[in-house]
Amino acid sequence: MAPDAPRVRFAPSPTGYFHVGSARTALFNWLVARQSGGTYVLRIEDTDAERNREEWVDGILSALHWLGMDPDEGPYRQSLRTNRYHQAIDALWDAGRLFACGCTHDEVIARNKSAGILTPGYDGHCRDLGLARGDGRALRFRTPDDGTVVVPDAIRGDVEFPCSAMDDFVAVKGSGAPLFVLANVVDDIDMAVTHVIRGEDLLPTTPRGILMWSSLSDLGWTTDGTFGEAGAPTPALPAFAHLPMLVNEARKKLSKRKDPVAVESYRDQGYLPEAFVNYLGLLGWSPPRDEPEIFTRDQMVSWFALEDVNHSPAFFDVAKLTHMNGEYIRAMAPSDFVEACRPWLEGDAAPWPADAFDAAVFAAMAPVVQERVTVLGEVPAMVDFLFCDTPVFDPDSWAKSVVGDDGAPAILAAAIASYESLRADWTAAALHAATLAVAESVGRKLGKAQAPIRIAVTGRRVGPPLFEALEVLGPDRTLARLRDAAGRLAAGDVPSA
RNA sequence: GGUCCCAUCGUCUAGAGGCCUAGGACACCACCCUCUCAAGGUGGGAACACGGGUUCGAACCCCGUUGGGACUGCCA
Secondary structure, eight states: OTTTTEEEEEOOOOOOSSSSHHHHHHHHHHHHHHTTTTTEEEEOOOOOOGGHHHHHHHHHHHHHHHHTTTSEEEEEEEEOHHHHHHHHHHHHHTTTTTEEEOHHHHHHHHHHHTTOOOOSSOOOOOTTTTOOSOTTEEEOOOOOSSSSEEETTTTEEEEEEEGGGOOOOOOTTTTTTTTTTHHHHHHHHHOOOEEEEEEGGGGGGHHHHHHHHHHHHHTTEEEESSSSSSSEEEEOOOOEEEEEEEEEETTTTTOOOTSOOOOHHHHHHOOHHHHHHHHHTTSSHHHHHOOOSSOOOOHHHHHOGGGOOOOEEEEHHHHHHHHHHHHHHHHOHHHHHHHHHHHHSTTTTTSSSSOOOHHHHHHHHEHHHHTTTTSSGHHHHHHHHHHSOOOOHHHHHHHHIITTOOOHHHHHHHHHHHHHTTTOOOOOHHHHHHHHHHHHHOOOOHHHHHHHHHHHHHHSSSSSSSSHHHHHHHHHHHHHHHHHHHHHTTTTTOOOO
C-alpha cells in the first residue's frame, strides 16, 4: 500500500439494527478505499453507554459481512479508548479551550426564554465564570466569537459557517464521558483518516469538529500510534464528503419508526446482497452515461468518484430495488438459485414440516420458480403444494374459480379420467396435450379450463406453470387432489384455508 | 427563530452554454406473446419550481423568490 493511500472510515453508532442509509455510507467509503488501494476502517461509535450493546455491534458486523463489505481494519471501539479521550480533554482543558458549565439544558432554555430569545442554543452563562471541573459539570468547548469556519467538501465545495452562529457546545458530559465531536475527532486523528465520508446530517456539526481539530493541532497534539507512529503531529485536516440524505415518500429523513430501514429485514425477505448494493449505488450516484443501471461491484469501483455524487436527497424506492432483485435472481445460475433458497425452504422458517422437504423435488421445480420471484421469500408460497400434505387453499380462489364456476365439476372429472391414462407418460408435455383436450371437450380455452385444476392441486389461482407443477407432483398426489376437490365440490363443501 | 444544504418526468437519475422537439431506468397505461402469474417485446402519457439577469444562445452561469430538507441534545 502506498504511504499516501487513503484511509476512510465507516463509523456507525449501534442502534439495534443496520440502517439502509448507513449501508449506503459504508458502500461509498468502501468504494473509495477499493479504487485507491486505500484502507477501509470500521469504528464503532459507542461512547453513549445506552448504545453499547454487544449484540448490536454484532449486528453491524454481520450486516456488513452480508453486504460484502467487511472492514480492512477494526472494528475499533470508542468505548475501549476512553483513556485517550481523557488525555485530549485534559490537554484542551489545560489550554483553556474547554470551560466547566453546570447549567442543565432546561435552565438554558428557561434563561433564553425569559430574555425573550427564541433562538435555542447555549447563552454563554458559565463561559467566564472560571468554574472548576468536577461536581458533575459538563465541559463546553469555547468557540470563537467571530470568524468563519470553512468545511471543504468534495461533493458541495467549500461550505462556510459563521462562528457567530455557533454556540459553546458540550464536549464532555458531566459524568466526564466524552461526546461525539471530541471522540470522533480524536479517533480520526489517531487513525490517520484522510477522508471523512458520511451523511449530510453531519454537515452542520462538522465546523465544530474542525475547530476541535485545529485546537488539538495548535496544542501540539500527537497521534497515539493506533495507525502509524505514535507521537506524530496532528495530521492535516481530512477531506470531507457529505452524502445526500435518504428520504421517505414525504421527503423526510428515513424514520426507523415509519419506514422500512433495517437492512436485516431486506436480507430476511430474500433480497440478494449484490442487488441491494447495486441499488444502493444508484442513490446519489449513477454509472457513466450509456452504461446500464445494473452493474457489477468491480465496475462500480472503477467508475465511482466522490465528485460525481449528487447534492440532493434520494427516495429509497423499494419497488425499484425489488425489480432489480428480480433481475439478479433471474440472472443466477440455476444451482446458485437453489442454494440461495435453502434458508427459506429448510428448517423452521418453512411452511411445511422440516422432514417433508425434498431437495431433489425442489430442484426440479426451481427453474420455473426462479423466473417468477422477485425476492427469495416468495419461493415457499410457490412450491408449498409440493411439500404440504394438502394444498394451502386460497379461499378466494376456491370460491371464485371452483365453487363459482359451473364448469368446474366437468373439468375436474374429465381431467381425472384423462390424467389416469397418462400414468405411464407423466410429463409436462403429455399433461399439456391432455388438458388441451379436456378444455376442448368442455368448449373452453386452455387458459380458462386450467383454473379449477390448478386450484385443486396447488390451492391457488396463480403459481408456477401448471404442467411442470403436475409433473413434479406426480400422478398419485395429483389425482388424489383432483378427486378430493371434485368430491368436496359435489358435497358442497368449502375447505378452510 | 438561527445556521447550513438542496431544487430535471410520480421515483432514481443523464445533462457540466449550442449534440435537448431533455435521454435511460423503476412505476403506470395500452397492445403483443402466453396454460395462470411473471418474464419478454412494442408503443404511450409523464419533468427542467418561478422571476430577473449574463450570453448570439441557458436545464446548465449569477441574483432573487418560492418550496423542501438537515441541524440547532450532557444522541450520533
